[in-house]
Amino acid sequence: MSDRSPSVGLTADFLRADTSSFADFAARVAPNVLPTQRNASAGAGDLAPHGTTIVAATFPGGVCVAGDRRATMGNIIAQRDIEKVYPADEFSIIGIAGAAGIAVEMVGLFQVELEHYEKLEGAPLSLVGKASRLATMIRMNLPLAMQGLLVVPLFAGWDPATQEGRIFSYDATGGRYEEHAFFSVGSGSVFARGSLKKLYRPDLEATEATMAVIQALYDAADDDSATGGPDMTRKIFPVVLLATAEGVHRVNDAQVGELVGEVLSSRMDRPDGPEAPLR
Amino acid sequence: MSIQFYVAPEQQMKDRADFARKGIARGRSVIVLHYADGILFVAENRSQALHKVSEIYDRIGFAAVGRYNEFENLRMAGIRYADLRGYTYDRTDVTGRGLANAYAQLLGTIFSSGGEKPYEVEIIVAELGATPDLDQIYRLTYDGSVADEENFAVMGGSAEAIAQVLGTGFRKELGLAEATKLAVRALSSDNGSDSQARRLDVDALEVAILDRTRALPRKFRRIEGARLAALLTEEIEPEDQGVVPPPTLPHEPAVTETELPPGPPADSNEVDGQQQAPQDPAP
Numbered sequence: 001m002s003d004r005s006p007s008v009g010l011t012a013d014f015l016r017a018d019t020s021s022f023a024d025f026a027a028r029v030a031p032n033v034l035p036t037q038r039n040a041s042a043g044a045g046d047l048a049p050h051g052t053t054i055v056a057a058t059f060p061g062g063v064c065v066a067g068d069r070r071a072t073m074g075n076i077i078a079q080r081d082i083e084k085v086y087p088a089d090e091f092s093i094i095g096i097a098g099a100a101g102i103a104v105e106m107v108g109l110f111q112v113e114l115e116h117y118e119k120l121e122g123a124p125l126s127l128v129g130k131a132s133r134l135a136t137m138i139r140m141n142l143p144l145a146m147q148g149l150l151v152v153p154l155f156a157g158w159d160p161a162t163q164e165g166r167i168f169s170y171d172a173t174g175g176r177y178e179e180h181a182f183f184s185v186g187s188g189s190v191f192a193r194g195s196l197k198k199l200y201r202p203d204l205e206a207t208e209a210t211m212a213v214i215q216a217l218y219d220a221a222d223d224d225s226a227t228g229g230p231d232m233t234r235k236i237f238p239v240v241l242l243a244t245a246e247g248v249h250r251v252n253d254a255q256v257g258e259l260v261g262e263v264l265s266s267r268m269d270r271p272d273g274p275e276a277p278l279r
Numbered sequence: 280m281s282i283q284f285y286v287a288p289e290q291q292m293k294d295r296a297d298f299a300r301k302g303i304a305r306g307r308s309v310i311v312l313h314y315a316d317g318i319l320f321v322a323e324n325r326s327q328a329l330h331k332v333s334e335i336y337d338r339i340g341f342a343a344v345g346r347y348n349e350f351e352n353l354r355m356a357g358i359r360y361a362d363l364r365g366y367t368y369d370r371t372d373v374t375g376r377g378l379a380n381a382y383a384q385l386l387g388t389i390f391s392s393g394g395e396k397p398y399e400v401e402i403i404v405a406e407l408g409a410t411p412d413l414d415q416i417y418r419l420t421y422d423g424s425v426a427d428e429e430n431f432a433v434m435g436g437s438a439e440a441i442a443q444v445l446g447t448g449f450r451k452e453l454g455l456a457e458a459t460k461l462a463v464r465a466l467s468s469d470n471g472s473d474s475q476a477r478r479l480d481v482d483a484l485e486v487a488i489l490d491r492t493r494a495l496p497r498k499f500r501r502i503e504g505a506r507l508a509a510l511l512t513e514e515i516e517p518e519d520q521g522v523v524p525p526p527t528l529p530h531e532p533a534v535t536e537t538e539l540p541p542g543p544p545a546d547s548n549e550v551d552g553q554q555q556a557p558q559d560p561a562p
Contacts, residue, residue, distance in 0.1 A: 009381035014356040022362055033367045108366065115497075116362045119334055120355055126527065161527040 022116035023109060023137060035105035036140040046148065049078035051103055053188035053220045053227040054085060054095035054154045056167045057200060058181060059209040062244035063156045063165025065093045066213040068188070068221060069236050070228025071100045080228060085239045087248040089114040092130055092157025093241045097186030099149040102141065106151055110134055127159040131168040131176055139174025154185045158243045165243060182212075188220030188227035195219035198276040207259075210240050210251055214259050215273055230260040295390060295397045299421035302399025306344040308435030308466060311403045311416050311428075313451050314458035317491040317498065318405045318414055321462035324485040332487045334499035336361040336373050338407040340489050344435040345400035345421075353382065353402060370496070375406025379417040379425055387423025397421050401434045407489045407498055437469035444468050456510050459486060459502075463511065481508045 013029045026034055049071040056065040067084040070077060078100070085095040086107050094110060096103035113133060118124045125133065134155050141151055155168040167179040182200050184192040195216040204212060214230075217238050221229035230237050237260050240251040267273060286294075307323040309331055320332040320342050331350075332342045335357050343350035360381055365373045382402065390397045404417045416428040426432075430449055433442045444465040453461065463484065468476040486502045493500065502510060 010356050010360055010385045014359050015352055015385075017355075017359060022359075022366070025359055026363060026366070030363060030367065033363075112362050112366045116358065119358050119362075122330065122333075162530040 020117050020120045021133070022113045023140070025116075035102050035109060036137070036144065046074065048102070048149060049073045049082075049100040050226065051082060051084045051097050051100045051186065053184060053186040053192055053217060053224065054097050055184040055189075055192045055196065055213045055216045055220075056093075056095070056154055056156045056179075056182060057196060057204070057209045057213050057216075058156075058165040058167060058202075059204045059206055060202075061165075061206060062158050062242055063093070063167060064206065064209040064213055064240060064242050065095050065154065065156050066210070066217055066238045066240040067095050068217050068228045068238055069231070070226065072226045077228075080231060080234070081236050083239050085241050086111070087241060087250075088130065088155070088157070089118070089124065090247045091124075091160070091243055092127060092155065093243050093248055094134070095154045095156075095185070096151060097154075097189075098151040099144075102144060102149050103151045103153075106137060106141070106153070110137060113137070126161060127157050127166060130157070131155050131178075134168075135170060135174045135176040138170050138172070142173060145172040152185045154183065156243060157248075158245055160245070163245070184216065184220070186227070188217075188224035191223045192216040192220040195273065199274065206242055206244070210242075210256075211259055211262075213240065214238060214256070214263055218263055218267070219273060230264070232260075232264070291393075292391075296422060299390075299397045299399050303345045303401050303421065303434070304436045306435050308433060308438060308441055308469060309342045309344050309403070310431060310433050310441065310445065310462045310465060311340075311342050311405050312431035312445070312449065312458060312462060313411075313414055313416070314453050314455055314488075315451075316455065316488075317407055318416065318489040319455065319458050319462065320405070320485075320487045321459060321466065322485040323466050323479060323483060325483050327482075330485060332485050332501075334487075334497070335378065335404070336365065337370060337496045338489060338498050339373070339375050339378060340405045340487065340499050341402065342405070342434070343400055343402040346398070349398045350400045350402060353385075353398075353400065356385070357382065357404075375404050375415050375417060379404045379419060382419050383423045383425045385423070386419060386421060390422040403428075403432055403434065405489060407491055411491070433465075440469050441465045455488065456513075459507075459510050481511065486510075 017025050019025055023034065051071050052068055054067045056063060065085050069081050071079040071082040082100060085093060088094040088110055094107055096107055114125060114130060134153060138153065150172055153170050157166065159166050167183050169177050169179050169183050169185060181202065182196045196212060199212045199215055218229060221227040235257065237253060237256040240256055242249050242251060309322040311318065311320050318340065320340060322331040322342065324331050329347055333354055335341045339361065341354050341357060357378055361373045361378060382404065386398060389395050398421050400421060402419045406415045408414045416432050418426045418428050418432045430451065431445055433445060445461065448461045463479055467479045484507065486507055488500060488502065489498045490500060491498065
């Protein structure tokens, strides 16, 4: 019906498309460019590098999302400075654990999806609308997930309707769940969540919330071989993004470096991290 | 049975062009011009909902006059084209020239195909280049011809009268406030320079810029309401407030909360004896 190559000009499909979704439109005119429209054979998961731990925590003025920098391929460290946390648009953040290649493509697709909708409709989606759209995209990836190319996102952002930071988690079938206070995904998520349970308080400020997620990532790296700890020699620190009423901002590397320095020096005295009161 | 008369192709094309031109001439005008920090779009538009000027991509803006449903269709096709290209290759591979060419092909095909009526639109694709001298304003007409405009472009009913006023005051190094005022003055004197200029208020104008100084990759932003009023009356350029989220409805819970009616007093078990006591597990 139409030309499959996007390099050709505006075909009739471009004029007649009746959708505000970029993914749906691309599936119609150029399905080969989408990450979800491909076949993988079983065991492809072993070939793909995997991203590991993402942590998010809300605070009164917004939400903070951080990710470690390691991608692994079996027992090999595939990359030590990969970034797995991205701004999805001006008010929301997406972090992805799982098959790195698909994950990065999925983030790109999601970013275009949100921008595309905003431009066509003249207004952005609501935060919950964005979260639902991501659920659909994850559901489309289910066949690949069954072949081992599992992608698990964590979505968070500032909701102008409720005036608070909100966190959403997903499962491989596209199930979407709202999380409260804090959450983590990826291989080190169990340890990170355990750590946050003891560190998190609802009245944290942005800096304290950032400190809490850095501590949690350190604890995850402490016990999970696939999660990378801070690399002091190469100056590779976690990526930390904040979503507030002013939009999404990345905490600058120097400041994250300082916080990481504090974490390390306090762990020189107590390697297991801050002590929580027994009662 | 009707008889098909022979119509010479020249006549046919001329008729179609006249038809399209008439449709365009009915519309209010749009001005696109270079200013010191980028490209400025000013349109006379009394509707707040139906835009004549909009964002296509990071550095590409779109303006149109004519039939709303037709240029809206073109705008959406352009956004789809740009987003698909940017997603397939890279954001930097989406160019105004590519988009203008795609539009030209599309409009040309529609104009010369006998089956459809020609689009009654005229559009502008404007792009911020890497440096100010690479900024481009492409103007496309209903038949698919493309013109690369030098300093400014005017489309719509009284384009010539407006262009005349604009031409006398235009300089490339005009600041945002000066350029906007000049454009508004030009738009309001569309009855010719001799007659009285009309008055155009903030709510009759649609103003947007491709702002080279903007820190974010998406350079397009609208200037509306109080910011536009400030721009037109005072000499101050409004600050970029970044993204201002639109007002949203307050959050309403899906289910309302209730309080349970007070139960029987705590000592009722003893009064009623055995009846209220938990049952023994089955033997």
